[in-house]
Amino acid sequence: MTTAETTNTADSPHVGLFVTCLVDLYRPSVGFAAVKLLQQAGCRVTVPQAQTCCGQPAFNSGDDRHARQLAVQVLNAFEEFDYIVGPSASCLGTIRCHYPEMFADDTGLLPRFEALSSKSYELVSFLVDVLGVEAVEAGFDHCVTYHDSCSALRELGIKSQPRKLLASVSGLQLNESQGTDICCGFGGTFCVKYPEISGRMAADKVASVEASGADTLLSGDLGCLLNLAGKMRREGKPTRVYHIAEVLANMADCKSIGEGDD
Amino acid sequence: MSAAREQVLARIRSALGRGELGKAQLAELRERIARHPRQIEPAFSEPPQQRFRQKLEAAEASFVALDTLAEVAAEVERYLDASAAPKRLVTSGDELLRALEWPESIELRVWPAKGDDKVSLTAAHCGIAETGSLLLVSGEQNPTSLNFLPDYHIVVLRADQLLLRMEDAWDSLRASFTQMPRTVNFISGPSKTADVEQTVEYGAHGPRYLHVILVG
Amino acid sequence: MQPHSRHFKANAEAALREPNLQAALKQLELGFVAGRQRCYEALPEFESLRDRAKDILDHTLDNLDAYLLEYEARVIESGGKLHWASTPLEAREIVIRICRDAEAKTVIRGKSMVGEEIGINDALEAAGFEVTETDLGEYILQLAKEPPSHIVAPAIHKTKDEISDLFLEHHRDLGFTRRQTERSALVNEARQVLRGKFLAADVGITGANFLIAETGSNVIVTNEGNGDLTSTLPRVQIVTAAIDKVVPTLEDASLLLRLLARSATGQDITAYTTFTTGPRRKQDADGPVEYHVVLIDNHRSEMLGSELRPMLRCIRCGACMNHCPVYGRIGGHAYGWIYPGPMGSVLTPIMLGLDEAGHLPNACTLNGRCETVCPVKIPLPRLLRSLRSRQHLQRQNSSLARVALSLWTWVALRPRLYQMLTWPAMSLLSRLGLKRGGFRRMPFASGWTRVRDLPTPQGSTFQVLWQQQQRGRK
Numbered sequence A: 001m002t003t004a005e006t007t008n009t010a011d012s013p014h015v016g017l018f019v020t021c022l023v024d025l026y027r028p029s030v031g032f033a034a035v036k037l038l039q040q041a042g043c044r045v046t047v048p049q050a051q052t053c054c055g056q057p058a059f060n061s062g063d064d065r066h067a068r069q070l071a072v073q074v075l076n077a078f079e080e081f082d083y084i085v086g087p088s089a090s091c092l093g094t095i096r097c098h099y100p101e102m103f104a105d106d107t108g109l110l111p112r113f114e115a116l117s118s119k120s121y122e123l124v125s126f127l128v129d130v131l132g133v134e135a136v137e138a139g140f141d142h143c144v145t146y147h148d149s150c151s152a153l154r155e156l157g158i159k160s161q162p163r164k165l166l167a168s169v170s171g172l173q174l175n176e177s178q179g180t181d182i183c184c185g186f187g188g189t190f191c192v193k194y195p196e197i198s199g200r201m202a203a204d205k206v207a208s209v210e211a212s213g214a215d216t217l218l219s220g221d222l223g224c225l226l227n228l229a230g231k232m233r234r235e236g237k238p239t240r241v242y243h244i245a246e247v248l249a250n251m252a253d254c255k256s257i258g259e260g261d262d
Numbered sequence B: 001m002s003a004a005r006e007q008v009l010a011r012i013r014s015a016l017g018r019g020e021l022g023k024a025q026l027a028e029l030r031e032r033i034a035r036h037p038r039q040i041e042p043a044f045s046e047p048p049q050q051r052f053r054q055k056l057e058a059a060e061a062s063f064v065a066l067d068t069l070a071e072v073a074a075e076v077e078r079y080l081d082a083s084a085a086p087k088r089l090v091t092s093g094d095e096l097l098r099a100l101e102w103p104e105s106i107e108l109r110v111w112p113a114k115g116d117d118k119v120s121l122t123a124a125h126c127g128i129a130e131t132g133s134l135l136l137v138s139g140e141q142n143p144t145s146l147n148f149l150p151d152y153h154i155v156v157l158r159a160d161q162l163l164l165r166m167e168d169a170w171d172s173l174r175a176s177f178t179q180m181p182r183t184v185n186f187i188s189g190p191s192k193t194a195d196v197e198q199t200v201e202y203g204a205h206g207p208r209y210l211h212v213i214l215v216g
Numbered sequence C: 001m002q003p004h005s006r007h008f009k010a011n012a013e014a015a016l017r018e019p020n021l022q023a024a025l026k027q028l029e030l031g032f033v034a035g036r037q038r039c040y041e042a043l044p045e046f047e048s049l050r051d052r053a054k055d056i057l058d059h060t061l062d063n064l065d066a067y068l069l070e071y072e073a074r075v076i077e078s079g080g081k082l083h084w085a086s087t088p089l090e091a092r093e094i095v096i097r098i099c100r101d102a103e104a105k106t107v108i109r110g111k112s113m114v115g116e117e118i119g120i121n122d123a124l125e126a127a128g129f130e131v132t133e134t135d136l137g138e139y140i141l142q143l144a145k146e147p148p149s150h151i152v153a154p155a156i157h158k159t160k161d162e163i164s165d166l167f168l169e170h171h172r173d174l175g176f177t178r179r180q181t182e183r184s185a186l187v188n189e190a191r192q193v194l195r196g197k198f199l200a201a202d203v204g205i206t207g208a209n210f211l212i213a214e215t216g217s218n219v220i221v222t223n224e225g226n227g228d229l230t231s232t233l234p235r236v237q238i239v240t241a242a243i244d245k246v247v248p249t250l251e252d253a254s255l256l257l258r259l260l261a262r263s264a265t266g267q268d269i270t271a272y273t274t275f276t277t278g279p280r281r282k283q284d285a286d287g288p289v290e291y292h293v294v295l296i297d298n299h300r301s302e303m304l305g306s307e308l309r310p311m312l313r314c315i316r317c318g319a320c321m322n323h324c325p326v327y328g329r330i331g332g333h334a335y336g337w338i339y340p341g342p343m344g345s346v347l348t349p350i351m352l353g354l355d356e357a358g359h360l361p362n363a364c365t366l367n368g369r370c371e372t373v374c375p376v377k378i379p380l381p382r383l384l385r386s387l388r389s390r391q392h393l394q395r396q397n398s399s400l401a402r403v404a405l406s407l408w409t410w411v412a413l414r415p416r417l418y419q420m421l422t423w424p425a426m427s428l429l430s431r432l433g434l435k436r437g438g439f440r441r442m443p444f445a446s447g448w449t450r451v452r453d454l455p456t457p458q459g460s461t462f463q464v465l466w467q468q469q470q471r472g473r474k
């Protein structure tokens, strides 16, 4: 396996970064933000190259065989690290909650997946809950609102952690919007199978973001963000959309999601 | 019919991956039933009577506490006057109510209720503080229809029969009856519905008004 | 009713364009959802009650045959009759036979979902009986000839205006010639019309929220009191209940009752909670002289033996649909049968088959809000996912989606190939969309772009950039 490494010190926690396929393909800046945040917090970060997708699309489509194959690929690539961390609650939720479920009957692999599960974390919750990060060094002179992704909120119990770190970003004001616990309508393949229902859910979410008075929308999951940014563009809303890692790493100086040249 | 019975039972057993339960296991289940363990009973800190009243009033029932049974008739008259309700009562034959003495101004009939009776008076077997409920049981002198047909339902409850929870009511019933009465009603307010545009309206099919008189 | 779950997509799209329905659905969050939340916050024991409820019901299901037999013995002891039915057809036949034997003409019904499930009304009417629903919501739907759109609030989709029209049309002959427009007047008119039905009925059919093995009782929970009049006034009472309604003791039922109304409507307890046991006793002042229970399986024993067993814990509170963002946009009729929302998306495919109801398990974002509020902790998303697996194994899902997904997985299982293919694809996409920041249309992604733009990717892949950066360092 080829790995590309950066060093902190040899005895600092060794994190395998699970980039997630969406970040890899759509928004590499989120990956770099994740690396920066982890390194700042004292981790050694490795990005295994033998990683692609966690298998959630297959798993949620009932294709258990392929989902398991991808899970094994993740296991092999990440087992060796102290932690597996990634900028998505959706993917890390799959690894943490569903991998053991997928291999419940496989006495050979189950213990390995349980071990992987117990050291897998979504990025922001890892920073706060495991590394004890209290604040970040970043500035963002905007009024933001935060969208809780369903996997973060309900699968991984992440709610306070992103808000805690956002509170330490200088210049940033957080306005909560109504119904933060309601799904944005992404739902993986759901959004293309049932576009009308998904579109209405996204429209309602966009309306509550707008009603919050925020000029920027943040979240920890790129799936939700692409959905909402796409809906905002379609409706001609000026709200800017970033992944929370970009703001926390002080790297939100690039174009926001779906932003053009005009 | 009994073929269906055997089929359903057989399917259940095969779904559970076993045959009929053995004697010992059945005995264990029967023992659990006989022991009827109490499950989780939420705590509350208010005095029972206060809680009972609050819950009832929150459900739009009215409530009054009297010291003695002798005051009940006057209270009923006061309530009917205040509600501009007819002073014609149909009552159950409950012992507690038989002891009451009525003024001439009130017309009284012992059950059965008819479809057009406006006011009924019954006695509760016990009350439940946790939920603000009255427990009424059917019987020789206690027709269930009295609890549901009239517009005004007045219920008398002896204060020493105010229990804490539904589970206490079960123990009380077990002590009072050898068999479950045919009907056991927990009544926790007047009849209501929210079937028209999710907005509550009172007096759907049962009583529009529930008046609770606690005595003692 | 004739199911139309296979038309889910078209049903849903029509529902999204229905302004009255949309207005009614908006009320859910303010009404039922907020009400449940208030109850939840007021009861510190709520979570431990949920855990215990799950344990009690799992224990009951593990011993279902034994508890049903205990229940049967108590029903018979108390003078009632118990009938078993494997299928809806058998159940209908039993009910009709009881009504015929009683020489009944008129039948009144208290709201019951299992009654809907077996299609009892149509069957009784076809057999020549006059049937009247007595729950106000169900009554409105009977007049409108519509199925329920919610398991607790069946007529939630109906506006006051529509109800005014329905009542005028159907009550005119009974002497109610004024079109009522106030809610209270409508409720009062229904009360008067139905009062006559109650007093005249020969048979009353109710459902059961629970059956108690200890005593042979059935439990009915209502706010209107219609269930009580139905089980008190007619000379024959029939209880239709599914086999998964049994619980061991009165104490077990008490625990579940603490969860039911709170989860359903945000009440601590409903106005009426009634335990009925057998027919009237010899000395009783009133009550039916005959008491029958029809116990219905209808695929439940099959679920018991599968990974869907947890679904049999369901106490029909409706919280899952109240909290479901999909139900909240399209309402219940779109699901095409009587059980909507998350619980219906599990039950309908089992009861009607995946051929008919194949959309339902898929029409869900797996956001999990239903599971967090389900009072008996049914893992609804997991069950929906497992139905998807069944579809996948039976090749019942769309072939295009299958191919696309297989292709993706095939590539994703080959990281080198994946990196070789994705980088050029992303940089091309980025160059095409750089200026505008997103695409309004995209071949093969019309499902996405029909309702939203596809944001432009940044241009390279993380893996490629990362490796470049690492090489630069060295």
Ligand code: SF4
Pocket (backbone or CB within 6 Å): C263, C313, C314, C315, C316, C317, C318, C319, C320, C321, C343, C370, C373, C374, C375, C376, C377, C378
């Ligand atoms: S699945 Fe759970 S939440 Fe839904 S109706 Fe059943 S008990 Fe209620």
